[in-house]
Amino acid sequence: MTYLETAAQFYSEVAQTPEVGLCCVQSAPLSLPGLNIPVKMQEMNYGCGTTVHPAELGSQSTVLYVGVGGGLEALQFAYFCRFPGAVIAVDPVVAMREAAISNLEIAATENPWFDAKFVEIRAGDAFNLPVADASVDVVAQNCLFNIFEPEDLTRALREAYRVLKPGGRLQMSDPIATQPIPKHLQQDERLRAMCLSGALTYDEYIQRIIDVGFGQVEIRARRPYRLLNSEIYDLPDHLLLESLDSVSFKLPIPEDGACIFTGKTAIYSGSMAYFDDNNGHILQAGIPTAVCDKTASKLAQVIPEDLIITDSTWYYDGGGCC
Known part of the structure; x- marks a missing residue:
């Protein structure tokens, strides 16, 4: 079984039986006036930060959300983009898509402003996004890309770049590692699926974003995420993982190099x-x-x-x- 198959099986399990606090930073979801988040949707908050940055959103923005999870951030994006198909949420796991659809139907009963048609759930994955070139304003993913092997991460970033309009934004939240993660943990497929062993260092992560063509990257948050205990994980020292929220712009890279705002x-x-x-x-x-x-x-x-x-x-x- 490949690491991607392991991840698909794992997230099929947690879609059917939510695992509270699986990989999210222990903080309340973004609070917005008139936004009510269903309990099950909160329980399925399998992200490590947030990708919903209101300043980046307009009422006519089209958002492509990769890895829908329980639908929480799809609902939050829809709060700002209230028209049919405003949010396209893609996931390869059938059980996760079904859970998100169910959660969004509940959200429609609890939020008078929300119509389930605002969010369109599609089958697909990060390497084959089911939308045309240069067709969306925002691509977002939360705690998904970190499970990829480095070359697969580059494939996913290239695909995000392809579907974004010029000037569009890639909004991501992923764990990063303060030190390189040893091979024996990188090769543990279940730990990788749990967002504990696939993280790159900050410099490696940002460089891969630049390498696919994003000319400007802005860091929105960087904070402690998880500690890998040296005894439990057979490490010489404890290894701290951090959560990094970033926005990368599809802008030309200047001659003297990309602009990274920290x-x-x-x-x-x-x-x-x-x-x-x-x-x-x-x-x-x-x-x-x-x-x-x-x-x-x-x-x-x-x-x-x-x-x-x-x-x-x-x-x-x-x-x-x-």
């Missing part, structure tokens, strides 16, 4: 009213300006004595320069 700011501390690097970056004295990591590094080399670069906050939601 919450850094640049502050000009010199005696002039402002500093202009003649490359599109103007810093007013004493005022923090959001910059991507690439620009922060370049500015630090130009005026190291009159510049403060703040640490990554691992949260960024717009503004600044690259």
Whole structure:
């Protein structure tokens, strides 16, 4: 049995018998006025963070959600995109699709604004998305891509890139590893299916996003997710997994490399009213300006004595320069 077959079997089981807290960060789902989330849908919250970022959504956005789970985030996306077929939710597991349809029917009885037609459930998988090229505004996935082997992850990212419109957004939440995960854990198919052994390091994860063509990546959250105990998992030391929420934009990669925003700011501390690097970056004295990591590094080399670069906050939601 391949790791993908193991994952399909595992999620068929937890679709029929929900396993509360399976892999989600222990926090309440996004709370929105007038949004009521059915209990079973909450129990099937098999994500590690959130992919629903309201600032990225418009009333006419079309969202492709990969790996529907219990339908929770499909419902949240529909809250912002209220028209038939606004959310296309894809899943290869029959039992999971059936559970999501049932949960969304319950949601329609508990939410006067929601029509089950807002969400269309389709059979399909991350490697063969059942939509046309450049046809959706947002592709989202929560705690799915991390179970893939690295080359399969690249295949899934390429497929997401294919279906996005120019300027479209790939909104993801996945575990990442603070240290490379040893081979004996990577090869444990059930641990991989449980989102415990397939995670890449931050640098590896971001580089694969860039390699398929995304020109801008913004980190929305980075927080502790799970600890792999050294004794239980036969490790030399405890290994911390983190949850990373990101938004990647289908924009051309600049000649000097992709723009990765992690919450850094640049502050000009010199005696002039402002500093202009003649490359599109103007810093007013004493005022923090959001910059991507690439620009922060370049500015630090130009005026190291009159510049403060703040640490990554691992949260960024717009503004600044690259």
